[in-house]
Amino acid sequence: MLALFVLYVVVEVAALVAVGSALGVLWTVVLLIGGSLIGSLLVRSQGRRVLDGLRRASRGERSAGGAVADGALFAAGSVAMFVPGLVTTVIGLLLLIPPTRWLLRPAVVWGAARWLPQVATATQRMRPTVIDGEIVVDRAAPADSASSAAGSTPVLEGQVIEVDRADRPAGDFRKPHR
Structure with a gap:
């Protein structure tokens, strides 16, 4: 876990130095603040959209797997928006915009299908005898x-x-x- 945190810090500092040397310090700060503002607006608007998709899936109007995958990608993007740094802001913005979620949705559904049977097997031992x-x-x-x-x-x-x-x-x- 410590190695992952150190990797995160190194990547974020390297990105800030690279962007700062290419654009200047003032434009780098403007880029960070602008990304955060756009991310806040996207979290609000896409959160409503994802919740609507989950409601439609609960009524059977949409596939549940796609709605849950959208929710998971939205949640990951929202968390990335609140982690400080340029790289995490870009990742968060990408996960919050619908075209990226549409592209990543099949991978998330596939990954969940591979992971959930293991979870179901592990939790089956906790069920009481009926x-x-x-x-x-x-x-x-x-x-x-x-x-x-x-x-x-x-x-x-x-x-x-x-x-x-x-x-x-x-x-x-x-x-x-x-």
């Missing part, structure tokens, strides 16, 4: 403190449909499900 069943009142069992008013004990009857946990084989009812 048992389809119903509560049946057992009138013959002695009453406990929770159901003493009714005079009966609730009993869960059901069948395990699918167990996806590696620590317990399917049909093993001896371990409590708590």
Whole structure:
């Protein structure tokens, strides 16, 4: 992480020196301020556009993958706009304008399709075991403190449909499900 930060500082300083020597210090400052102002306007206008695209995707009027990819590219561009420096400002501006997002959208969708199955596999272990069943009142069992008013004990009857946990084989009812 430290190496990445050092690389960022070196690239930004080199860009400022190169632009400053080519255009002059005053024009470099004007370029930085102008880029920030344009970026602020783009964040506002394109943010509305991206949110509208996400709303349309939720209604089924647009592909969800494209809307989410636009949102991710917009978010990356917005963050880049607030990181100080000439190179990050240029990257942020490029990610905020629609033609660049249209060009990068397929790459983002492709990358997400490759990455998300790994995330889904990793999080699948965190899902609880679902048992389809119903509560049946057992009138013959002695009453406990929770159901003493009714005079009966609730009993869960059901069948395990699918167990996806590696620590317990399917049909093993001896371990409590708590």
